[in-house]
Structure formats: C-alpha cells, structure tokens
Amino acid sequence: MQDAFSKHPQVKQPRLVEKIRGIIPQLPKQEARVAQYMALNAKYLGFETGASIAKKAGTSEVTVGRLLRRLGYKGMAGLKQEIKIDHTAGTLDINTEQDTTEINTLMKHVLDSEIQALMSIFEQASGPGWASIIQAVCNVDTVFVSGYQSIRGVAEDFSRRLSLARDDVRFISAHDSMLGEWIGNSGGLADGHKECLVIIDVVPYAREAEVLSKLCRDQGRDLVVVSDEFCHWASDYTDMIIHAPSKSGLFLESTGAIVAALNLIVHAVAENDPQATSQRLERWQSMTRKLRVF
Amino acid sequence: MQDAFSKHPQVKQPRLVEKIRGIIPQLPKQEARVAQYMALNAKYLGFETGASIAKKAGTSEVTVGRLLRRLGYKGMAGLKQEIKIDHTAGTLDINTEQDTTEINTLMKHVLDSEIQALMSIFEQASGPGWASIIQAVCNVDTVFVSGYQSIRGVAEDFSRRLSLARDDVRFISAHDSMLGEWIGNSGGLADGHKECLVIIDVVPYAREAEVLSKLCRDQGRDLVVVSDEFCHWASDYTDMIIHAPSKSGLFLESTGAIVAALNLIVHAVAENDPQATSQRLERWQSMTRKLRVF
DNA sequence: AACGTTATGAAAGAATTATAACATTGTCAA
C-alpha cells in the first residue's frame, strides 16, 4: 500500500487512463494491447482480475503483471487501490497534493483513513439528506442533544456550540436527569411545540441510545442520529442519519469525523439565520467578558 | 425526503442496497455490521474482497461469507457478478465524472482546511517533540487533564479514553473542584511521585488555563498543552505543545484537528505497553458487560 | 551469421482469498 493520500487527483480524467495513454507508444506489442484494453475498460477494471484481463486482451497473465509494474503499481492490488481512490476523490476533486514529510506507515494509513472519513462527511453534508437534517435542527422550538460514554463530551460540546447558533439547546442524559425534561405532557408534546433530538452514538452502542430514540419518536419529536459507519439501529427510527467513519486503525476508534460532522451542523444552523447569529455571538461575548472567564 | 431535484441517484438504489437494508433488522450483531458497511460502501464493493470487508467491518472473514450466503449470493464471486451487472446497467454509477455530488465552494474550502489541519497534526506526531510528549504522559504516576468551554467535553472524553490506555487519569476543573487534587503536599509533589497535566485550550483562551499551567509547573509537574495555531501563552510554561490548526472558515473554529491529536496521543500511550493495554481493555469490557450499559 | 538485447509465455512457487468443519462463546428461557 504505497502512500495513498498524496495521490488524490486534481484532473477529472482519472490519472490511470492518462498515464496509460501516454505510455502506450513506448510499449512492446503485447503490453500495448493490454494497456489499450485497460484504457478502454477503465471503468470495469475493478471487477477484473489479472488473469481475466490477460484472457480478454489475448495475452498472458505475466504480461499484465509486467505492465502493471511498469506503470508503477504494485500489482493488481495496487491498481485497484488507486482506482478506488479515484472514485472517492473524483467526486470532490480536492487538491491534496502536498509532499508530506516522512511519516511512518501506520501513520500514513491512519491519516489516509481520516481523510477519507472527512471526505465522506463532506459528501454527506452535500447530499440530499443534509438539508432535512439542518431544517430539523433549525425549525424547532427546542433541541435536545444526547451522547454517551466516549463521545459524551463531544456531545456536550456540540450542545454548547449549538447554543451559540440558536436558542433552547439542552443536553440530556437519561441516566443523570431521569428525563425530567420529557415527562411534561403525559408523554406527548404540547401543541404547536416542536422539538427534536440529536443523538450521538458510536460503537459499542449504548443501550440507552436506542431506548431514547424510540421514546423520542413515540412522543413526536424529530430524531437525528450521528453515528459511525456500523450503526445499524438508527434506521429503524429515522432517516436523518449521518454515518461518520471511525475505523482508522488506531487503538480506539477515531472520533474525528463525528466532530467534523457536528461542526458542520453548527455552522449550517448558524448560517440559516446569519443576522440572528451574529447578534447572539455579540451577546455571548459581552456576557463572557463580564464573567471574566477569558 | 425524496426531492425530485436532487442530482443524487436515489432512485437508482441498486437491488443490493435495498436487499441489505431490508434484512438488517433481522441480522445478528456482527453480520449487521457487515451489512451496514456494505450498504454504505456499495459503490466500492467491487474493489473489495471478502477479507478486506471483514477487516474494515471489524469482524472475521467467515461472517462476511455467511452474510453473503444469507443474502442469496454464492459467495464473494457471486456478489461481484451482481454488482458488475448492476454497474454495467448503470445502476450503480461508479463512473467518476458528472452526476456526482456538487460541493459548493465554501465546503470545498473548509474540507481543504480540515485536511491540511490533519496533515499538520500528523506531521507533528511524527516530529521530534512527539516522543517527549508521549513519554510525559506514559512515565508518570498520575495524569491530569483539563479543558474549558467549547472543548471541555473533548477534554473529558480524552481523559475517559486515556483511562482505557493507562491508570490514574483524572479530569480536573479548577472551577468545579477547587483543585482539591493538588493541595495535598503544601504545594509540592510527594517524593518519587510524578505527575503531569494535559491542558487543552483554544481561542478564546481561558484565563484558567494559564493560571493552572503556572501552578502546575511551580509544583513540579510536567505540562503538555494541546491548543490551536494561535496559542501564545503555552510556550512560556512548556515546550511540549501541539498546535492544532482550527481556522477553517466555519462559524466557529474547527475542533477536528484537536480531536485527531488527542486520538493519536491515546493511541501512542496504548502502544507504549500493548500487553497491559489489552488487559485493561478486557477488564473494561467485562465491567461494562456487568453494568449492562451496552 | 553471431551476438546481445528485449519481449514473451510456461511452469513453479508464494500469497491471498474463499469454503468447510469444528470449537468457543454468548443468550435466553425454564
């Protein structure tokens, strides 16, 4: 696995095809055939295997391997890796071309995962579901936030920051507060009063999260779940879900993507009514100044 | 939530994803994870292999195979075939170019900043100062952690996670606890007892942070500061500083890089004594199992 | 023609991946 992250494409045409096209003239006959085939079928290359390409190009497996190596890939696996990256990165062509100073392999790998995770988040934040999530958080009288264990703090921070962007944000913890906030109206919302709950939960999923979700829906609140890529329970309760990839090869799962997603939500909510927001910020600053916290 | 104008291939959801989504609720935990992963990464499934999916989903290869068969495919090969068909039929648009998400300019810019910030962190984590920071956190009897305002939660999470990697980690908050932890020995450490403090602080810097830092040094503790790129005060007290870029163009500064840095620290500490760590994890798991939190 | 250089595929081997059989663990109800 050669350094993947420094290779994100800037050009639309996948590098692969470019590279192949450029090199064809200098190739020996058979290899050129293979190259030609690959260029033409670049899209399907992911499904091919060295052998299958060889057969279709009418040559031997060995030749395919040789070409691959000549192109600078470490065999078929390497090529697939690159294609895959082309796909992820192709959707948002970002300039990541930096020469990063020497970083060891694990680090490289982790960094790559983190970047991928980030990209995934930004994709989701540009996707069709995003707007409804933001609306759910904006057009509501009260927003509740909850999170457990290893990301509880992140959830609390989220509620703090969201408070800077809008009114009536509360962090709740079923364990601590016994859900006093929700027992008001005999299990339902007051008329005309709209609420929503943002649950942040990662593996190992908290028993509490699912229970709370059910309760939330039963009482008529909107539900937004920010979770990791393995969360299988959320879709039973809502379709406003953000899946933040967390698998990065570290001792504990990474929470970077979740944080990024939450940051984006706060931003979007703030953007939703910029004027009100800047007023809020001002008031906040003057408050903190009086408190002399800083 | 199906908007007609979206450029997204919602309708195009391939059979595969449908099928998976439908069956997830009835699946056992691990298989559900795999299923979830597959649904989320349907686009890239073509490049994956049974083993690679297993790894990324954090389960064993066998489970993947079982799921595949449960879904009606004859193993990995069968699935790939189906994908290939879907693909050629244009259902899964693996095709890079158009029809992919359009991310607006701000987003692109923010994403770019975030990535840069990440890279900066990873560079620092490979630089010369890193080792001493890790040593400071490892070779010490007690680690204190503190953080304020908008990243207080992050700091708390860090202390929770660090607790999984080593003993005697405590979150302190001068305001809340009045520093009871530190008034023991008339302002100094007991002999032979080594302690260190990790302060996490971002702009606008908390008055408390600097005071605490001074106190910390005066009493003979090591000090690590994780802060943003503007932090001006930390270098007066220590040279173990991580600067996590936070300027990203969002309404509030981004905390992604800080979180990444903290994740890396936890990992490095865990790595420092892998055996002890895995034992700790085990004990933790059995504890949580007894508590039935999950 | 003699020679070296490059191109190529065959066969053997190494590595990876998929499947099957078995063992362990966890879960739930009596």
Add this chain to the structure above:
DNA sequence: TTGACAATGTTATAATTCTTTCATAACGTT
C-alpha cells in the same frame, strides 16, 4: 443456575490469483 441453540470466530483446506524464474522467440546490430 443449567441446557439448548444461535452466533461467531479458529483452524484447516481448497481454490484462486499473483509473482518469480527461466527458457525460448523475435529483433536489431555489427
């Protein structure tokens, strides 16, 4: 608790895929 049964991982095995080595063929150069 205990026992039955489902879930999951382990080990072993088979199948596939990739790489290496080597012998031969093709080509051009002197």
